Amino acid sequence: DSRMAGANGSAAAEAAARRVGAPTNPMATALLTDQYQFSMAYAYWKASKHADRAVFDLYFRKNPFGGEFTVFAGLEECIKFIANFKFTEDDILFLQSVMPMCEDAFFDYLRKTDCSDVEVYSIPEGSVVFPKVPLMRVEGPVAVVQLLETPFVNLINYASLVTTNAARHRHVAGKSKVLLEFGLRRAQGPDGAISASKYCFMGGFDATSNVLAGNLFGIPLRGTHSHAYVSSYMSLDEIPDKSLKSKDGSRVCKDFVSLVKEWLQKIQLADSLCGVFGETNQSELAAFASYALAFPTNFLALVDTYDVMRSGIPNFCAVALALHDLGYKASGIRLDSGDLAYLSIEARKVFRTLEKEFNVPAFGKMIITASNDLNEETIDALNKQGHEVDSFGIGTYLVTCYSQAALGCVFKLVEINSRPRIKLSEDVAKVSIPCKKRCFRLYGKEGYPLVDIMMRESEPSPKAGERILCRHPFLESKRAYVVPQHVEELLQCYWPGTSNKPRVELPSLEEIRGRCMQQLEKLRPDHIRRLNPTPYKVSVSAKLYEFIHSLWLNEAPVGELQ
Amino acid sequence: DSRMAGANGSAAAEAAARRVGAPTNPMATALLTDQYQFSMAYAYWKASKHADRAVFDLYFRKNPFGGEFTVFAGLEECIKFIANFKFTEDDILFLQSVMPMCEDAFFDYLRKTDCSDVEVYSIPEGSVVFPKVPLMRVEGPVAVVQLLETPFVNLINYASLVTTNAARHRHVAGKSKVLLEFGLRRAQGPDGAISASKYCFMGGFDATSNVLAGNLFGIPLRGTHSHAYVSSYMSLDEIPDKSLKSKDGSRVCKDFVSLVKEWLQKIQLADSLCGVFGETNQSELAAFASYALAFPTNFLALVDTYDVMRSGIPNFCAVALALHDLGYKASGIRLDSGDLAYLSIEARKVFRTLEKEFNVPAFGKMIITASNDLNEETIDALNKQGHEVDSFGIGTYLVTCYSQAALGCVFKLVEINSRPRIKLSEDVAKVSIPCKKRCFRLYGKEGYPLVDIMMRESEPSPKAGERILCRHPFLESKRAYVVPQHVEELLQCYWPGTSNKPRVELPSLEEIRGRCMQQLEKLRPDHIRRLNPTPYKVSVSAKLYEFIHSLWLNEAPVGELQ
Known part of the structure; x- marks a missing residue:
């Protein structure tokens, strides 16, 4: 492989790449990012700030399709992306040509850059997830982690959107029907189609008509x-x-x-x-x-x-x-x-x-x-x-996510050099939740998840049987005590960097699909129904609540009405 | 390249692949098709029908985004696809594993299959196009051309959709504004993004933030x-x-x-x-x-x-x-x-x-x-x-074609072994126009295109200054005489197969972009306006009209009201 041969990375990085494997799409390389990420990397490097330790949260603000749940997908591709992250000499030459104002030493820095000192914590792929709770937490040198922003968001956004869409189609069709994904011809490009086949299977479809997807992922093939x-x-x-x-x-x-x-x-x-x-x-x-x-x-x-x-x-x-x-x-x-x-x-x-x-x-x-143009409706x-239909073949509306063609995942800085950061906005829904956080899902007596809670890293974990106060992150009056029957920590370590933390292995597509089915089954039915679903509660600890609001007051300018 | 090394194709096919180059997305290989295309190929082969000479038209039925024009894009990728079309031994092994009921000799046939006896006629990429008129006519052995259906439709659908979307954004923003494509993070997967960058540039954008697209296509890079x-x-x-x-x-x-x-x-x-x-x-x-x-x-x-x-x-x-x-x-x-x-x-x-x-x-x-979430509206x-904005950065709505996430290009059999075929439907809009056809654009005195006309291949071409009757393909009463000032033949030969016809070279991205800008400028403004645009007329010759309707009557069953 030419990228391997021309690689500048360390032996450890190459070993990791071999272990994890290459991204499904060979175009998912280190150049698959926004130009301004390189501009920022250069500005950080010029200010000797590039190695500052930054923590970013990847999350979304609103469930798609008018629903109250989302299925998280795309993690495996992100891990493969960082395992293979490095710049070839051709990449460097191209970057030099488009950034002629940058000093040569910066490109020497890029030549040595890989993701060996990045850490990735993530909710397992195929989990049911909710707005504001970090799906992934990415820590590392600020310049490197910024370069990961765009590809990570790209790899998660569509994957989670189309998996959720598939899960919604499965929900409305019912368990006994056979669901076939027939979207290749109408998808947004070749890997719009290949990703669709993979993630629709993950979200509960039984088979695809896409031969290449069958070949790449072992998904059963069907068609007439x-x-x-x-x-x-x-x-x-x-x-x-x-x-x-x-x-x-x-x-x-x-x-x-x-x-x-x-x-x-x-x-x-x-x-x-x-x-x-x-x-x-x-x-x-x-x-x-x-x-x-x-x-x-x-x-x-x-x-x-x-x-x-x-x-x-x-x-x-x-x-x-x-x-x-x-x-x-x-x-x-x-x-x-x-x-x-x-x-x-x-x-x-x-x-x-x-x-x-x-x-x-x-x-x-x-x-x-x-x-014939089937969809949820x-x-x-x-x-x-x-009707007497046993099996639905679904294409256009499923794979292009026609009723909502994008999920708006964002990647926000929450801490740098151990100092928490907040992104303010006049729109409260767009204010970020600062600090390096741990996240837990609290389960009730009936086995249903009750609430997700975010806490500062230093706080003790919630414990089964112990009462804990869950607060709405922004609305003072919304809070509730919960005594969880069971507590699940959401963010797990998938890429330990140099931290020596134990690493979770990437599961197979079948296992992820199984998790997705199981999680949807565990969810209280009113969160999942099509008509007027109940929002699932997402909260912060009392301590994190206080901290957010003190930081907010500190950063926000006091207005002056004129 | 491993596909080259494992290839089964002829030396001529390999030379063509070298001349034309590889598809942008390495995943655009011969397996990127629907499983039933292989099933049909086998059924044709079993019936010794696989080499029957078939003619297929690729066209769409309705302009997207509530408009009255579409920009045709994706041709170059189709030509690259067929130039590189062949099955590796790994592909064959996979196909055997999923089609265990097929005879071994069929796979030997696939081993020898390439596109050297396929012919592709196409409207030039970047042209303004209209419903029902074939964008491409593909001729060749029926089994092979069927295998091309899904990838061609995949490569054209999104390309034409997003180019049209970009052209619409350019139209509403005006010529003097700088338009930047910022869609990578929200696009449908890595090459949803890369294709978007390419085709938005084609449709009139000035630059992209996507570094890999800048690298692959030489598109100017911008961002902050x-x-x-x-x-x-x-x-x-x-x-x-x-x-x-x-x-x-x-x-x-x-x-x-x-x-x-x-x-x-x-x-x-x-x-x-x-x-x-x-x-x-x-x-x-x-x-x-x-x-x-x-x-x-x-x-x-x-x-x-x-x-x-x-x-x-x-x-x-x-x-x-x-x-x-x-x-x-x-x-x-x-x-x-x-x-x-x-x-x-x-x-x-x-x-x-x-x-x-x-x-x-x-x-x-x-x-x-x-x-910030800009779109046409x-x-x-x-x-x-x-406002005082000089430059718009547009992402999500542009690249995902949020307001209409799919174009419905279809690929229909119009002739087999020189016998015209029609696909009927209770919905008249879905009836296909039979016969191998030639298509012309007739221009009026003011330089605007007046009407597109489809004719049987054997008919004489329309001539400048000569009156010709243009008929609506289905509505008897809709017809008009036209005396064109200028006549343009639409379908040109991009892949001559074994026909020895002169081949049009693939133009550069800049040239295609130039054609697109020029064609949009030549169009009568009322076809292109956002509010209540006038439909452009698409017609058939008197001879083709008669033929369609005799074939239709012949094929359609006479109903019986009960």
């Missing part, structure tokens, strides 16, 4: 054919080899196409169907028969190219029943247009009728997949109407 | 420091080296900080300012002074960390005037919160007053940059209120 496949056929004569061996290998059907035609006729004449099916589209029948010959064990057909009920369904059933004669079991259909509630119910009726009419066990349970509407 | 930089300082004592050489090198100011303090006092006491400025925040003053010492030729300060008018502006002016004493010219300020119209006007007044008071030429022309509102 397209309308173009159906329209590419003109007639049944286009199928050169019409033979199909039975599933058990015991016999060969020499003319599967004739068998399909026979079944089509039987369906058309079936008493129980009262002759609802007339002529069907022969291009479509040819496309289905041909697809079944290629995938007899896994036949799934898109039935809406011409007319779902008049052509797609009878054609599909004819092919499926012919397959059944040879011991195969067809998988099902996909509906990609029209009234999905009505069509799924009508299709199900036909499948059930044929199960009885021709005594084909389980034919009524054929899988019905629906797609349309799935909710389908649920209210009643 | 952040709030954290300001809060990282506590006092003026933190500046160890206070000396600054004058711009001409003739003298050294040993204590630049004292000079700044003197200027601050002068500003506070200036008669013309009537004593509006009192005490300012000393952390901020220290941060500004330190930043100026690092960037004396290029001093740009973020002035809203504490209080714009009470602290940021006087602190900035003190540092700027001290720099001026030493022959430097400060660049300006950035406002990132509050009432941008009011603050920019007030800041401008101060700059002008100081220009007069202290006789500092051009001090009143200090550049004022505004940022907020810029439009600023324009209506009046």
Whole structure:
């Protein structure tokens, strides 16, 4: 790898990079940051301030999609980013060309820069998280940590947004449905798509259509054919080899196409169907028969190219029943247009009728997949109407997070050289919570999380069974005593730097997905419901409350009305 | 490169890959497609249909953002994609593992597959385009062209969407303003950001803050420091080296900080300012002074960390005037919160007053940059209120295309083995326009484009000065005669395959940007205005109209009301 070869970093940094692995996207390199981060690094360096020990919190201010929860994702990519963080000679040459006013010695400093003295504490990936509580705390030399701001925020923002979106889709669809991510074509660029596939799986989807995502992350792959496949056929004569061996290998059907035609006729004449099916589209029948010959064990057909009920369904059933004669079991259909509630119910009726009419066990349970611009609202509407869809294929609205295309994670300085810092704003919601903090989730008797609390690092941890005062960070009157049944420390050490603290290993994608599912299940249902969810409480300790407000008064200018 | 080394493609394909170059995103490989494209490829192969010559059109159905124009982008990445299209042995092994039901010979076929017999005709990148007219026509073996569907649509959708968004922002801001793309932190993943930087520049932005995009595409880099930089300082004592050489090198100011303090006092006491400025925040003053010492030729300060008018502006002016004493010219300020119209006007007044008071030429022309969740609407509102902003820094809403996060490009089969195909739908807007087509833009006397027309390939081209009937593709009564002053053929050959047609070279990013600017300027202003824009007309020839409707009647089932 050319970055490895040209690297300036230490042997320890290289070992860490090998252990953790490279970022999924090869473009996630040390140049993936804002130009002003380099300007600041230079200004710090010029003022001999670059090694000042800074603590930054990464957090967001508002849950997305009008909800009251967020799923935290993107940590693994951040850790891979810092494990591989270094400047190649090409990077240095480029930086020199765009910052010609900077002294050469600064670039020598960058040549030696890596993240070996940075520490990263983070809530585990896949956790349910809430506004204001730091998702990550990053400590280290101020110039280096500033260079990490933009890539970290980039890697967390979309990851957490789309994971949350996926979790919301899972919630509205219910546990029993199969959810397929079909977003590659509409995603914001190649890794908009690849990240979407990864994080939708994390948020509770079952599979993706994205082959590269399947390859990179081991996510199950699913999909069916397209309308173009159906329209590419003109007639049944286009199928050169019409033979199909039975599933058990015991016999060969020499003319599967004739068998399909026979079944089509039987369906058309079936008493129980009262002759609802007339002529069907022969291009479509040819496309289905041909697809079944290629995938007899896994036949799934898109039935809406011409007319779902008049052509797609009878054609599909004819092919499926012919397959059944040879011991195969067809998988099902996909509906990609029209009234999905009505069509799924009508299709199900036909499948059930044929199960009885021709005594084909389980034919009524054929899988019905629906797609076509689905989102939380349309799935909710389908649920209210009643439908027979088993599986949803969701693309555009899911992966682009159409209803809210960005999460506003920020990265704020909370302490430098052990001195707490606050960022003020006329908008109270934008005031940062100063100090290096520890964060805890307090659980109640019923096992639900009750409140998150932030404390100064020096304070003793909350203990199960001991009463503690939780205060709203800004509103004086909002406070409550809590006696937690169980206390969970939120920020864990994922990158110890030179601190010798024990390091948490990065879990697998499956484990993160499991955590996400489990955490959502543990949450009180009213926090998660779609309509008017209850906000989860986020608080600070009494001591941190006092400190914030003294610092605030100290920093804020006294106004003068004129 | 490992893909090169493991490649199965022909020498010709490898030469093409070298000539055209690799896709910007290394993840844009042959696996970046939907799983069902491989399923279809296998089904085609099983039916010996994989080499059938297919023609697909790539087009969209509706202009984004409530507008009546779209800028086409992403072509270069598509051409790079097909130039590098091939399967490595690792890819093949993976595909075998997920498609265990497919015969080995199919994978041998994939091993030999590249895009050497595919032809790509396209509207030039950076062109203004309209619904229904093919942006690209892709011809080739049906199995191969299907594998290109998903990556092409992925590479075009977001590229065209964000370029259009940038062009709309440029339109509302006006030609004289500087537009900076600041979206990296909020973009949908690393290459959501990198693509955004590239395509926003194409659509008319002047610079980006994204260093990697500057490196990859040569886009100018711009940016200032952040709030954290300001809060990282506590006092003026933190500046160890206070000396600054004058711009001409003739003298050294040993204590630049004292000079700044003197200027601050002068500003506070200036008669013309009537004593509006009192005490300012000393952390901020220290941060500004330190930043100026690092960037004396290029001093740009973020002035809203504490209080714009009470602290940021006087602190900035003190540092700027001290720099001026030493022959430097400060660049300006950035406002990132509050009432941008009011603050920019007030800041401008101060700059002008100081220009007069202290006789500092051009001090009143200090550049004022505004940022903070800007979009088309907020810029439009600023324009209506009046403001003194010279430069806009735009992030989230621009790069995520927040107001419409996806463009719905589709890829439809229009012909196979020289037989035209149509995709029907109950929704007329979704019916595809069949046949391999040529497309022309007809220009009127005033130089504006009047109408785009699609024709069957066999028809003679429209000629300047000759009357031609342009028909709405679906509505019988909508038709008009046009006598074009000038005729432009839209689809050009960018990838000739084995056809020996002359190939158009890929232009540089600067050239594409120039085309985009020029095309938008040539468009009749009412097509481009924000409020109630006029739809541009898209038509078909009389011959194509007749053909579409005969094919439609032929394919569509006659309904039966029950």
